[in-house]
Amino acid sequence: xxxxxxxxxxxxxxxxxxxxxxxxxxxxxxxxxxxxxxxxxxxxxxxxxxxxxxxxxxxxxxxxxxxxxxxxxxxxxxxxxxxxxxxxxxxxxxxxxxxxxxxxxxxxxxxxxxxxxxxxxxxxxxxxxxxxxxxxxxxxxxxxxxxxxxxxxxxxxxxxxxxxxxxxxxxxxxxxxxxxxxxxxxxxxxxxxxxxxxxxxxxxxxxxxxxxxxxxxxxxxxxxxxxxxxxxxxxxxxxxxxxxxxxxxxxxxxxxxxxxxxxxxxxxxxxxxxxxxxxxxx
Ligand SMILES: O=P(O)(O)OC[C@H]1O[C@H](O[C@H]2O[C@H](CO)[C@@H](O)[C@H](O)[C@H]2O)[C@H](O)[C@@H](O)[C@@H]1O
Numbered sequence: 001x002x003x004x005x006x007x008x009x010x011x012x013x014x015x016x017x018x019x020x021x022x023x024x025x026x027x028x029x030x031x032x033x034x035x036x037x038x039x040x041x042x043x044x045x046x047x048x049x050x051x052x053x054x055x056x057x058x059x060x061x062x063x064x065x066x067x068x069x070x071x072x073x074x075x076x077x078x079x080x081x082x083x084x085x086x087x088x089x090x091x092x093x094x095x096x097x098x099x100x101x102x103x104x105x106x107x108x109x110x111x112x113x114x115x116x117x118x119x120x121x122x123x124x125x126x127x128x129x130x131x132x133x134x135x136x137x138x139x140x141x142x143x144x145x146x147x148x149x150x151x152x153x154x155x156x157x158x159x160x161x162x163x164x165x166x167x168x169x170x171x172x173x174x175x176x177x178x179x180x181x182x183x184x185x186x187x188x189x190x191x192x193x194x195x196x197x198x199x200x201x202x203x204x205x206x207x208x209x210x211x212x213x214x215x216x217x218x219x220x221x222x223x224x225x226x227x228x229x230x231x232x233x234x235x236x237x238x239x240x241x242x243x244x245x246x247x248x249x250x251x252x253x254x255x256x257x258x259x260x261x262x263x264x265x266x267x268x269x270x271x272x273x274x275x276x277x278x279x280x281x282x
Contacts, residue, residue, distance in 0.1 A: 005276035014261020017242030020214040025064045027213030034072035036220030037246040050083040051267040057274035059090025070096045076105035099149045101202020117148025118194045120179035135171045138164035150193035161188045200226030218244035
């Protein structure tokens with residue numbers, strides 16, 4: 001089956017990945033990032049919501065696939081709420097891997113499974129406001145409290161988000177190191193979180209768990225490159241895969257589109273792609 005609306009991937013690996021998904025959807029996993037991929041980027045992270053067409057597009061696809069998963073830096077429960085993913089007909093088996101895979105929500109139980117607070121994150125949450133004052137962080141720098149597994153510092157709402165971001169890099173790396181944490185850079189955000197987990201580790205484990213035969217992964221930011229690398233490794237070992245970049249804005253990291261097989265324009269383009277896939281499979 002094929003659809004006129006489906007893009008032609010620019011690489012042979014991507015073309016194989018798309019062909020495998022269309023030929024054997026029952027063996028395919030579609031996994032997507034949340035912010036910037038399923039949800040438009042907005043200035044206030046608490047106001048981010050999934051594209052209005054995203055839950056419906058995923059719900060059309062999910063019953064025909066091995067699995068659909070969201071893989072996000074958000075706490076899993078937050079992505080479920082902001083995505084409107086709970087209780088959606090067709091998404092009864094959806095899984096959300098939150099905090100870069102450290103925690104997990106599944107639609108079957110409706111529960112979040114989390115490893116609990118990390119002592120380094122607990123310490124950083126307490127120290128961070130004073131630390132930002134001491135280093136003279138730009139006005140408008142904003143701390144997103146993400147619970148016990150991560151804390152994020154955003155610069156989007158400062159007068160010069162790029163300069164504010166660069167000024168924070170060194171001091172936040174030092175603070176993270178002091179507490180056994182790593183820094184995850186993103187779009188005008190630096191997140192301090194425990195090492196040892198990333199979207200690639202999380203995605204590869206999930207694909208093994210469900211016995212996937214092929215995968216589509218879509219993302220927009222630097223944190224998604226670990227998942228891209230995992231798909232690339234799997235392709236080298238014989239599992240077809242398709243990498244999709246949600247890009248097209250001035251702030252989109254160029255690496256994401258460079259490493260993808262297909263580039264679409266933001267969540268609008270992602271939802272259109274999901275709908276085109278669903279059309280092709282119906
Ligand atoms: O893995 P993701 O689902 O992409 O989450 C990564 C981080 O995304 C959020 O920040 C980004 O989106 C915000 C809302 O659109 C935007 O204001 C910010 O500049 C972006 O970096 C979120 O706030 C973080 O907690 C996520 O880890």
